[in-house]
Amino acid sequence: MSRKRTLAAAAVLLTGGLVLSACGGGGTTGSEAAGGANTVKIGFAGDLTGKNSGIVIPGRNGARLAIDEYDATNPPVKVELTEYDTQGDASQAVPVLTKAVTEDKIAGLIGPAFSGESKAADPILEQAKVPNISQSATNPGLATHGWKYWHRIVANDNDQGPAVADYLIRTRNAKTAFVINDDQEYSVGIADAAAKEFAAKGVQVSRDKVVKGASDFSSTVTKVKAAKPDLIFYGGYAAESGPLTKQLRDSGVTATFASGDGSTDQTYIDAAGASAAEGAILSCPCVIPIGAQTGRLKELADKYKAKFGSDPEIYFSEGYDAATLFINAVKAGNTTPEKINDYLASAPPLDGYSKTIKFKPNGEVEATDVFIYTSKAGKLAYLGKSTDVK
């Protein structure tokens, strides 16, 4: 008994020490970062090697491209990109980003990429006063914490869910919809938003939920078959939406399959198979420079191909734009986190590749456009803005 007590006391002491040292480190960050050096460190945080890295790596590439271009001009103050692999996991994002603000003393961060990890790790950035811009965390709740250093440059799921729903109602003349999602933060948010919009517009909604990581969706498929919906909306990621689409089509369900940005990439089409994915409606608050793009987006796509040897994918343009915001801040002579944050709040709107970027006081971006993509012959194809496409 006494041994146990000693152990417990030691454990309490140890954790206490850790917390204290973490606080101490966090407190000094603001003033020391970038102190007079001619390089400003910007971090990139997200799932770089995990299951959903397919929708994060393109954004990292975008940031890398923008920063390499800037540094190649030999500016007086260079920008250095440091990568932080969070595996998309809140429990990894917290320690990794604690290190970023205390040891590496980054002056700004692009990311975290997902909503769950953002919710867990953003308080660390807030406390350390490090400005952060997420290129892809779309959960609406993130904007409600009163964070001063948090920004995102895409519309949130309260915009995206209803936008896809409206698009589907307008183009498919639907009377009944079946909404499916798994139990993750993002999935529930976007599926609820879409279901609400369907119901508000008089479309009859049935629902089912799946378990993250499941492989057999036969019970969900059976429910869909029994309900005979005109269209199906799925909230979640490609790891489940791909196999689900395949199993629906294999059972003879022909209703339009639609999903949000968690499924808008090649991983979804590969997992579903080209024939099952054909014609699926995939939305994103992001602009992917693919297909029949012209002008500036084509120019950006060509740059991507030249540097990375493949077609640009989801959140690439947003990664590029987020990096550009930081670069512009540095160009204007702001090298400390505090000053960069002030710049983000007061700077003139940036005419970015993805959109015109101007932040609201709560960190949300003003432009909330949602874009529609589809799967055509095994490849992702661009259809247009959700309010314009026919």
Place this chain on the structure above:
Amino acid sequence: MVWNDVVAQFGPSTIGGLAFGSIYALIALGYTMVYGVLRLINFAHSEIFMIGTFAALFVLNLVDLSAPLSGLALVGMLLLLIVVAMAVSGGAAVLLEQVAYRPLRRHGASRLAALISAIGASIFLQELFALIVIPDVFHRPQQGGRLPVPGPRLVNRDVLFSIGNANVRTDQLIVIVAALIMMVLLNQLVNRSRIGRGIRATAQDPEAAVLMGVSIDGIVRLTFLLGGAMAGVAGVLYLMEFEVTNYFVGFALGIKAFTSAVLGGIGNLRGALLGGILLGLIENWGAIFFGSQWKDVIAFIVLVVVLLFRPTGILGESLQKARA
């Protein structure tokens, strides 16, 4: 809940549950046999199944199918895949025993040590596939090893016949029939052959078996080989049905298969069959009433209730009782 809905969903749910339950059952055999002989839960068995799916995928990539097969070509291809996957998974299971369990057994380590060794082997195998095998052997350096690896379509999804409103498709029928055949063969082997008698003797009383001239090491190796081979078959059927696999595929399935083994009575071959198919059915039937997200909850509630009344599972525990 409208009664018509239940009627409309019951038939199709049953077919889906039977097909997926058959895969549970095949994997459950490996847990049950090893437990019967060694009183050890081989937690790395789920990775033996994962290796089976990749063995099948490797052969399919080599063959480079241009279109789904049917008739004799399909049967031949399935036999080829099953033989290869049985060999690879069986071999991997024997190797696993050699490396992760035998040294511990030699030194008389506790069962807890073997359990930790099993978990370690499981993590090792998963990471081996995620970091090396999938990127290099399956040529996916760009996507990395953690994204799902899609496979080709081996068989068309034609509806063969219908029972009421439930359509039975070719692929589902193949899964159910192939799983049943394999289980009958294994049951015969264990209950009728000489080596099967060795397995049963070792399960019953290892010391007496040694006195009767049974080589324990040989029997243990054989047990892992047979259990691994069954997981290999499960891997082929899984890949044929779902056409996609990943380094993590064994995790969820392994837990369910282990549950099936306990439900039917761990250590008991027929128990594994019964437990697997029951679990598949219960999950799907439960989903009709409560929604698919409750599948796992329902399955485990049934398990707890069964164990309350029959602590050793539905058919009882030991391998030798499989005769009764």
